[in-house]
Amino acid sequence: MEQENPLVVNPLQNMVFNKLFRLRILVFGVLTVGLWAIYYFVLRSGKVPAEDGPDFAYDIITNGQKKGVSVDVYYESLCPDSRSFFINELLPTVHKLGSHMFVNLIPYGRAETFVDGGAIEFKCQHGAPECLGNKVHACVIEKTLTDNALAVNVTSCLFEEYFQPTNNGEKCCRKFKVSWDDVKTCAYGSEGSQLLKKYGDMTNRLLPIDFIPTIAINNNRGSRSYQAAILKNLTHEVCKILKKNAIAPAVCGE
CATH class of the missing domain: 1.20.5 (Single alpha-helices involved in coiled-coils or other helix-helix interfaces)
Known part of the structure; x- marks a missing residue:
């Protein structure tokens, strides 16, 4: 075998x-x-993605007699996504719910700051024109500190022709009765550089930033899905917090 x-x-x-x-x-x-x-x-990301915002974002912010939702916008002046958010989400939401919001604008984005002695220089994602645009935004914010809605109106106007920050800046300031001379002097001087450096420090404390604009609601940016929800419908997210605290105006609906 x-x-x-x-x-x-x-x-x-x-x-x-x-x-x-x-x-x-x-x-x-x-x-x-x-x-x-x-x-x-x-x-x-350090957070589990969720459709809803984290519980502690539902707390209401109180400043004096005003109660509302804090909305911090980290953005840059020549960013198309920032432009879209301001014009399509932030501005309409402030018009509807401004009396229930504390808006903080931080124009810096993915820029870098270089300090050499007393000189401050910046490198911006979209080049030198964006650095100037960021300074114009920073100075508008500084000159309208007492009026949240006014700052949003002027900066949103700047985004309409955002590739011409100085020409459009003069037009927008005149439209909303803000001194363009004061803003221009600030933007081209040391004050503008100091303001932009301050916003850079604020932005760097939030790192890492995955997307511009990044929005923090009640000092919290939440998960990626929460960011997407904010960018898609800011009014809905603000109303959701106001409803949870039983102070939502009629515009929020039932």
Whole structure:
């Protein structure tokens, strides 16, 4: 009787072995991608994505007799997404709910600050024109500190022709009766540089920033999905907090 040679591999066994090997490679690949996704979307952000905002964002901010929602906008002057948010979300929301909001504008974005002795220089994501635009925004904010809604109106106007910060700046300041001479002197002088550096320090404390604009509601930016919800419908997110605290105006609906 002929004996089977142990050195000869059975074709059927070889096929089964190859299939099992490929299956192991596939499982390993799926697990690797899954672990990377968990790291990137959950651990790296430090928060578990959720459709709703975190509970502590529902607290109402009180300043004197005014109660409302704090909205901090981290943006840059030549950013198309910042422009879209101001014109389509922030401005309409302030018009509807301004008496229930504390808006803080931080024009800096992905810029960098360089200090050499007494000189302050900036490198901005969209070049030198954006650095000047950021300073114009910063100076408008400084000159309208006592009027939240006015600051939003003027800066939103600046975004209408945002590639011409000085020409449009004069037009917008005149439209809303803000002194363009004061804003221009500020933007081209040391005051503008100091203000932009201050906003840079504020932005750097928020790092890492994944997207411009980034919005913090009640000093919290939440998960990526919460950011997406804010950028899509700011009015809804502000109303949600006001409703939870039973101070929502009629414009928020039922």
